[in-house]
Amino acid sequence: KNEVEQSPQNLTAQEGEFITINCSYSVGISALHWLQQHPGGGIVSLFMLSSGKKKHGRLIATINIQEKHSSLHITASHPRDSAVYICAVIYNTDKLIFGTGTRLQVFP
Amino acid sequence: SAVISQKPSRDICQRGTSLTIQCQVDSQVTMMFWYRQQPGQSLTLIATANQGSEATYESGFVIDKFPISRPNLTFSTLTVSNMSPEDSSIYLCSVGQQGPAFFGQGTRLTVV
Numbered sequence: 001k002n003e004v005e006q007s008p009q010n011l012t013a014q015e016g017e018f019i020t021i022n023c024s025y026s027v028g029i030s031a032l033h034w035l036q037q038h039p040g041g042g043i044v045s046l047f048m049l050s051s052g053k054k055k056h057g058r059l060i061a062t063i064n065i066q067e068k069h070s071s072l073h074i075t076a077s078h079p080r081d082s083a084v085y086i087c088a089v090i091y092n093t094d095k096l097i098f099g100t101g102t103r104l105q106v107f108p
Numbered sequence: 109s110a111v112i113s114q115k116p117s118r119d120i121c122q123r124g125t126s127l128t129i130q131c132q133v134d135s136q137v138t139m140m141f142w143y144r145q146q147p148g149q150s151l152t153l154i155a156t157a158n159q160g161s162e163a164t165y166e167s168g169f170v171i172d173k174f175p176i177s178r179p180n181l182t183f184s185t186l187t188v189s190n191m192s193p194e195d196s197s198i199y200l201c202s203v204g205q206q207g208p209a210f211f212g213q214g215t216r217l218t219v220v
Contacts, residue, residue: 030207041198041216042117048209086151094139094207098151 003027006087006099013106019074021102023087026068030090034061034072037084037101046072046085077106110135114201114212121191121219128187129215131201136181138205142174145198145214154199157184191219 004025013019023032031050037043047054047061049070054061058077063070074081087099111134121127131140142154154174157163163176178184188195199215202208 031209033208033211035211037214040118042213043198043200043211044213045211088151088208090207094141094156094204096141096143096151096153096202096208098143100150 002100004087004089004097004099006085006102008102009100011102011104013077013104015078015106015108017077017106019077019081019104019106021072021085021087021104023070023072023099024068025070025087025089025097027089027091027097029065029068030093032063032070032090033086033088033096034070035086035088037086039083043086074104079106079108081106110137110203110210112201112203112210112212114215116215117213118216119218121217123192123219125191126187126189127191127217128185129199129201131184131186131203131212133182133203133210137203138181139203139207140178140184141202141208142176142184142186143200143202145200147196151198151200154186188217191217193219195219 007022034046058075060073082105084101086101113132115130140157143151145151153166154169155163155165157176157178175187196219201212
């Protein structure tokens with residue numbers, strides 16, 4: 001069993017839909033990252049959070065430390081949101097474990 | 109925060125050659141990390157590079173294959189040596205004061 005599990009693995013949506021991607025982990029962590037990987041391979045850091053909720057534009061990330069769970073929400077999805085979204089957790093201060101990613105395709 | 113410039117963004121290389129990937133940070137950082145993502149796989153830590161000390165490699169990665177330099181607090185390089193098609197991957201650097209907090213854009217390497 002992977003220490004970081006993401007769901008769903010693949011997700012398709014129509015433009016404008018509200019999207020949720022989930023991340024569950026089994027280790028004690030100090031923080032969690034959400035990353036966006038573009039089709040060409042480039043990686044962008046979206047959020048790093050250790051508690052509560054963060055919002056940036058149409059993106060919202062939440063984390064529940066007690067339940068070992070985080071969610072990434074995209075409101076009013078757009079085709080340019082199509083990418084792989086990766087959850088990564090930091091444990092032992094400097095160790096990072098990556099999830100396998102969620103491939104999102106948003107159609108016009 | 110820190111802004112990372114990782115170069116090159118992509119390259120196609122002949123087998124048997126070596127490629128050096130650079131990671132430049134706009135501020136001084138204590139820790140730098142190098143990761144690899146093989147096709148269809150998750151990102152995996154190659155090594156941790158702290159200035160003034162030898163890089164620490166994870167199981168399955170060796171210095172002869174992936175030599176790392178960390179000459180100062182804003183710069184690091186990862187070299188992929190004697191490349192084979194199995195080295196075709198995305199390589200990513202990450203930095204932070206206490207752990208990985210900021211990420212480069214990644215380098216997509218294809219070995220032919």
